[in-house]
Each structure stands twice: as structure tokens, then as C-alpha cells.
Amino acid sequence: MNVAVDAMGGDYAPELVVQGAVDAVTELGINITLVGHEKRVMEALNGRPADRHISFHHCEEVVRMEESPLKALRKKKDASIRVAFDLVKSGHADAVISAGNSGATLAAAVMTLGRMEGVDRPAIAGILPTERGPIVLIDVGANVDCRPSHLFQFGVMASAFAASCLGIKNPMVGLLSIGEEESKGNEQVRLAHELFTKSDLNFVGNVEGRDILSGRVNIIVCDGFVGNVALKLTEGMVAALGRIIERELMGSFLGRAALMLGRDSIYKFLRRLDYEEYGGAPLLGINGVGMICHGGSSAKAIKNAINIAVQYVNNRVLEKMTLQLKTAKSC
Amino acid sequence: MNVAVDAMGGDYAPELVVQGAVDAVTELGINITLVGHEKRVMEALNGRPADRHISFHHCEEVVRMEESPLKALRKKKDASIRVAFDLVKSGHADAVISAGNSGATLAAAVMTLGRMEGVDRPAIAGILPTERGPIVLIDVGANVDCRPSHLFQFGVMASAFAASCLGIKNPMVGLLSIGEEESKGNEQVRLAHELFTKSDLNFVGNVEGRDILSGRVNIIVCDGFVGNVALKLTEGMVAALGRIIERELMGSFLGRAALMLGRDSIYKFLRRLDYEEYGGAPLLGINGVGMICHGGSSAKAIKNAINIAVQYVNNRVLEKMTLQLKTAKSC
Numbered sequence: 001m002n003v004a005v006d007a008m009g010g011d012y013a014p015e016l017v018v019q020g021a022v023d024a025v026t027e028l029g030i031n032i033t034l035v036g037h038e039k040r041v042m043e044a045l046n047g048r049p050a051d052r053h054i055s056f057h058h059c060e061e062v063v064r065m066e067e068s069p070l071k072a073l074r075k076k077k078d079a080s081i082r083v084a085f086d087l088v089k090s091g092h093a094d095a096v097i098s099a100g101n102s103g104a105t106l107a108a109a110v111m112t113l114g115r116m117e118g119v120d121r122p123a124i125a126g127i128l129p130t131e132r133g134p135i136v137l138i139d140v141g142a143n144v145d146c147r148p149s150h151l152f153q154f155g156v157m158a159s160a161f162a163a164s165c166l167g168i169k170n171p172m173v174g175l176l177s178i179g180e181e182e183s184k185g186n187e188q189v190r191l192a193h194e195l196f197t198k199s200d201l202n203f204v205g206n207v208e209g210r211d212i213l214s215g216r217v218n219i220i221v222c223d224g225f226v227g228n229v230a231l232k233l234t235e236g237m238v239a240a241l242g243r244i245i246e247r248e249l250m251g252s253f254l255g256r257a258a259l260m261l262g263r264d265s266i267y268k269f270l271r272r273l274d275y276e277e278y279g280g281a282p283l284l285g286i287n288g289v290g291m292i293c294h295g296g297s298s299a300k301a302i303k304n305a306i307n308i309a310v311q312y313v314n315n316r317v318l319e320k321m322t323l324q325l326k327t328a329k330s331c
Numbered sequence: 332m333n334v335a336v337d338a339m340g341g342d343y344a345p346e347l348v349v350q351g352a353v354d355a356v357t358e359l360g361i362n363i364t365l366v367g368h369e370k371r372v373m374e375a376l377n378g379r380p381a382d383r384h385i386s387f388h389h390c391e392e393v394v395r396m397e398e399s400p401l402k403a404l405r406k407k408k409d410a411s412i413r414v415a416f417d418l419v420k421s422g423h424a425d426a427v428i429s430a431g432n433s434g435a436t437l438a439a440a441v442m443t444l445g446r447m448e449g450v451d452r453p454a455i456a457g458i459l460p461t462e463r464g465p466i467v468l469i470d471v472g473a474n475v476d477c478r479p480s481h482l483f484q485f486g487v488m489a490s491a492f493a494a495s496c497l498g499i500k501n502p503m504v505g506l507l508s509i510g511e512e513e514s515k516g517n518e519q520v521r522l523a524h525e526l527f528t529k530s531d532l533n534f535v536g537n538v539e540g541r542d543i544l545s546g547r548v549n550i551i552v553c554d555g556f557v558g559n560v561a562l563k564l565t566e567g568m569v570a571a572l573g574r575i576i577e578r579e580l581m582g583s584f585l586g587r588a589a590l591m592l593g594r595d596s597i598y599k600f601l602r603r604l605d606y607e608e609y610g611g612a613p614l615l616g617i618n619g620v621g622m623i624c625h626g627g628s629s630a631k632a633i634k635n636a637i638n639i640a641v642q643y644v645n646n647r648v649l650e651k652m653t654l655q656l657k658t659a660k661s662c
Binding site: 068130131141144145176177178183185186187208209210211212213214222224225226228229230231232233234235236237239240241243244249252254255257258259260261262264 | 399461462472475476507508509514516517518539540541542543544545553555556557559560561562563564565566567568570571572574575580583585586588589590591592593595
């Protein structure tokens with residue numbers, strides 16, 4: 001197993017990305033290829049002894065966060081994210097991890113590896129921690145407008161992923177809408193509801209915004225516009241809460257005492273809602289394995305994303321997904 | 332000033348609704364008309380002495396939460412929500428408050444009072460507390476599909492409302508999208524961006540999900556599908572957090588001590604994120620004043636919603652909105 005890590009992508013690249021990759025080698029017993037500017041990657045390794053599980057692939061360019069993905073990829077043939085997917089295409093790597101420009105990661109994946117059979121639109125599956133375990137929110141930003149059949153394919157792919165990589169048997173699938181009745185929602189959602197109802201997925205019907213963090217279902221399907229807003233709202237709320245809790249508690253004597261005593265527990269609960277736990281969002285529907293990590297990923301987030309990718313490969317999720325897409329179609 | 336309160340609408344109606352209305356009479360010095368089944372309303376008043384500021388309007392029927400709004404309104408001519416808006420139409424009341432079926436409240440408002448000139452689609456404006464003061468999220472559920480011109484009208488109406496009722500001078504308006512660049516988002520959002528840019532509103536451009544609770548802008552415009560998901564996600568998160576905090580803290584000795592000392596501060600911060608503070612969501616774009624309250628509204632939420640309605644009437648928001656809609660059009 002060899003994972004290609006885009007060492008140049010992310011707010012803290014290459015330092016924390018390289019750190020997370022090195023930790024993954026130690027903890028998961030896998031090989032990694034660090035893709036990026038060799039001199040900078042070497043500096044990030046900071047004099048660590050050579051490790052036969054770590055290899056390098058030099059490239060000169062990087063797609064920056066603010067660049068237009070398609071334009072940048074056309075111009076920069078030697079960009080790290082593109083080279084990383086080339087390594088998968090040529091059989092030198094089994095998966096790609098990147099905390100860089102997510103649009104470019106998606107575009108490079110589709111350009112290089114292509115779409116799976118039966119998938120019209122690849123999607124990004126966000127994994128969110130809840131009180132009752134992780135839920136998969138799909139799509140979180142790849143497709144702003146979706147046809148009902150796209151939404152249905154998202155549900156099929158996420159079911160295979162959740163069963164194989166998150167250990168959720170027969171995952172419950174909900175369709176995000178603005179009311180639980182099947183008549184609620186916009187036209188795409190109402191038509192998608194029909195497709196899900198006829199399928200052999202474990203479909204529980206429409207769910208609402210409040211269900212995203214309740215953990216009542218395992219998978220929530222929505223278009224990439226709604227999913228992206230929901231994902232970023234959750235992230236923003238976790239950040240705001242840390243600040244508010246501290247300020248409220250610091251405002252009174254008893255509060256300060258409570259903060260002193262309970263700091264660990266309080267921050268533990270904030271961490272539980274944080275994206276670090278699963279590290280990244282798998283790109284579902286491409287002919288290969290790719291994980292999109294948060295731009296601000298810590299070393300731990302990178303390592304955890306690599307862990308998900310390893311399970312994705314080991315559990316043959318692509319094969320299972322292809323099979324489920326075929327079965328679902330024939331229903 | 333007389334406010335018609337739908338005494339029969341809401342999970343805790345008529346008891347808590349009547350309680351909130353009575354509190355509003357005392358604290359705000361206004362008159363209210365309790366609209367509903369007189370016997371049940373009287374029971375909810377629980378032997379309180381007669382008050383010349385409180386009047387009654389008996390009606391037999393109520394639209395229940397699970398009913399289809401339009402069907403129910405067609406059938407039930409004497410439903411409390413319909414009768415309440417009739418009182419505004421006939422000049423016996425200045426505003427309506429309801430914690431009942433929100434679809435029926437919206438439909439009854441439009442049927443009875445009609446739309447304002449220059450407004451194609453009335454919208455529900457959610458008021459969310461943030462660290463830096465309230466923000467208005469519009470629309471939170473009236474319109475699942477919106478044209479760019481609808482989104483623009485939402486921004487104009489919310490600006491007039493925020494300036495007059497929330498005391499925010501020249502409110503900053505953001506358009507909810509999935510990236511800050513104007514090229515991001517779906518087609519409606521990109522076209523609405525152009526309309527906002529050309530207007531004289533204080534438009535700051537696209538904002539993302541994380542900005543909903545950051546308080547970076549005062550108004551966030553989106554379609555009713557996205558807004559409803561975001562609003563319910565926020566509510567769900569506040570509820571989940573209360574449970575998680577308590578459980579995490581109860582799990583350790585220091586945590587239990589912290590909870591004992593800091594309970595007030597911790598719950599104060601959760602309340603700050605709660606909808607009770609502003610009590611209800613104004614219905615913007617109808618020819619009159621209507622507030623939609625959360626089904627689970629407490630007496631305090633009802634009272635606070637009445638307070639917003641009173642400011643809406645006193646500050647002549649309808650006139651200002653009409654003027655702004657005309658000016659905006661001629662830009």
C-alpha cells in the first residue's frame with residue numbers, strides 16, 4: 001500500500017502535511033510518497049533519518065488556494081496535485097491525499113482517473129462526528145446543481161463507503177429537505193425521494209437540518225450547495241463556541257473556577273465536533289481513491305485522512321460501489 | 332397598538348402562548364387580542380383578573396401542525412390564524428403573532444393581506460443571535476426555489492427591517508454561497524450577485540456557511556431551502572451541545588465540579604444561541620405585520636416576538652420598505 005501525499009497543499013504545508021504523513025507511516029505501517037518540491041519537503045522532514053517507507057516525487061509547481069482550479073491545472077502540468085493522481089494512474093500509488101485547493105483536487109482526480117461507471121457526477125462526502133457516531137453528508141461542494149439521479153447516486157456511493165470504511169452495517173440514508181413529509185422540498189428532492197423509495201437502500205425518508213448533527217441517520221444526501229453551507233456552518237459554530245464558552249466562563253468568578261477544573265472536558269467535547277477526527281472528505285465516484293482535507297489540516301487530520309484512504313483501498317470499496325451502482329440501477 | 336395573538340398555535344398552546352401575551356401587556360404597555368377557543372383560552376388565563384388591555388376573539392377551529400396549510404385554510408374558514416389576520420385586515424389589530432403551523436401562517440397572511448407592491452415573494456426572516464449581535468437570515472423556508480430578483484428583494488426588505496427593528500445602521504448584506512469569489516455558487520446566486528452589486532444596499536459580496544454565526548455581516552440572503560436547513564442545523568446543534576456538555580462534564584470528577592460551579596455561565600452561552608431571544612421570525616413582504624414563532628415557543632419567546640412586532644409597527648417599517656423597494660428598482 002502506497003499513498004501519494006500532496007505535500008504542497010494546505011495552509012500548513014509542507015510542514016504539518018509531512019508530519020501527518022510520517023505519523024501515518026509509523027502508526028499504520030504503510031508506504032507514502034511525498035509529492036512536492038523536494039528541497040522544501042526535505043526541510044519539512046527536518047533531518048529525520050531516511051525511512052524506506054517514505055519516497056519522494058519532486059515537482060516544481062503547486063495550485064494555490066485562490067487559483068481557479070481548471071485554469072491552474074491547464075497551465076501547471078507539473079502541479080503537485082496533478083502529479084499525485086498521475087502516480088495512481090500509473091500504478092505507483094493507491095490513493096491521493098491533499099489539503100490543497102479542493103476544486104483542483106476534484107478536477108485533477110476526474111481528469112486523470114475518470115468517473116466510475118454508473119456515476120454521472122463524482123461528489124465530496126463530508127464525515128461529521130455526532131453524538132451517536134459519524135454521519136456522511138454528501139455532497140459538500142462538488143456539484144452546486146444536482147438532478148434527482150445524481151442525488152440518488154450519491155446515496156448509493158455513500159452507503160457502500162459507510163459500510164466498508166466506517167463499519168456501519170446497512171447504513172440509514174436520509175434525504176435532506178425542509179420537512180419530513182415526502183411532499184416537502186424542491187422538485188429535485190421530491191423526485192429523488194421517489195428514486196430512493198424504489199431502491200434497496202436503507203432509506204428512511206426526508207430529514208431536516210436538525211438531523212445533521214443528531215446522528216439519527218448515517219448518511220444525509222443533498223446537493224453540493226446546501227451541503228457546503230451546512231458543513232461550513234458546523235465548522236463556524238464549533239469555532240465560535242470555543243470563543244463564547246471561554247468568554248462567558250471568564251466573566252464570573254465561579255465560571256473561571258469551572259473553566260479551570262473543566263477545561264479538559266469542555267475542549268474534549270469541542271474536539272468531538274471537529275473535522276480532525278476523520279481528517280478528510282473522500283471523493284466518491286472517481287476511478288480511484290482520493291481524500292480532500294481541510295485547508296487548515298493539522299498533522300493529526302492528515303494522518304486520519306490517510307487512515308480512511310487505507311481502509312478504502314483495503315476494503316475494496318470501489319468494487320463494492322460499482323456493484324451497488326449496477327444493482328441499484330436495475331431496481 | 333393592538334396585537335392579535337393566535338392563542339391556539341404552538342406545541343404549548345394555549346398555556347404558554349397566553350402567558351407570553353399577558354407578559355407582553357404588562358411589560359410593553361400594549362393591547363392584545365387572544366384569538367382562539369374562548370373556553371380554552373380562559374382556562375389558560377387561569378383565573379387572572381380581567382384586564383382592559385386584553386380582549387378575546389372566539390373561533391372554533393385551528394390549523395394543526397401536521398395539516399397541509401392550503402387545504403386546511405380552504406376548509407377551516409374559522410381557523411384562529413385566519414381570523415387573526417382578518418382582524419388586521421379590518422383594522423382591529425396591527426400585527427399577528429403565531430407559533431402554529433408556519434405554512435398556514437404564511438398562506439393566511441398572503442391570502443388575507445396580500446403582497447407589498449414590488450415584492451414577488453414574501454419571505455420569512457430568521458433572526459439569529461451571534462457573538463457580535465443578531466443577524467437576519469432570509470429566507471428560512473417560505474420559498475424553496477428563488478429567482479435572482481427574489482433574492483434581491485429579500486435583501487432590500489431585510490435591510491429596512493434590520494435598520495428599523497434591530498437598530499443596525501446601514502446593515503451589511505451578504506449573499507450566501509459556497510465561496511467568496513463572485514464566480515462561486517449556482518446560477519441564481521451569480522445573477523443575484525450582479526443585482527446586489529448594482530444596488531445602493533451595503534452589499535459586501537458572497538459569504539459562506541461559517542459566516543452565518545460569525546456576525547461578520549448583518550443580513551445573509553439565501554433561498555428558503557438552504558435557509559431552512561441552516562436554521563434547523565443551528566437549532567439542532569444548540570440542543571446537541573447542551574446534552575454533550577453535560578455528559579462530558581459529568582464523566583469526570585473535575586468535570587462535575589466544573590459543571591456545579593459553571594452551570595449558569597454554560598447555560599447562559601447556550602441561551603445566547605437560542606431562538607428565544609428574538610422570539611420569532613418576521614414575515615417580510617406582506618401588506619401588514621406578522622411574526623412566525625417556533626412551534627416550541629416558551630412564554631418568553633412569545634413575548635419577545637410581540638416586542639419585535641411592536642417595533643415593526645411603531646417604526647413604520649412597511650412604509651420604509653416600500654420606499655426602499657421603489658428606490659432599489661430604479662437603480
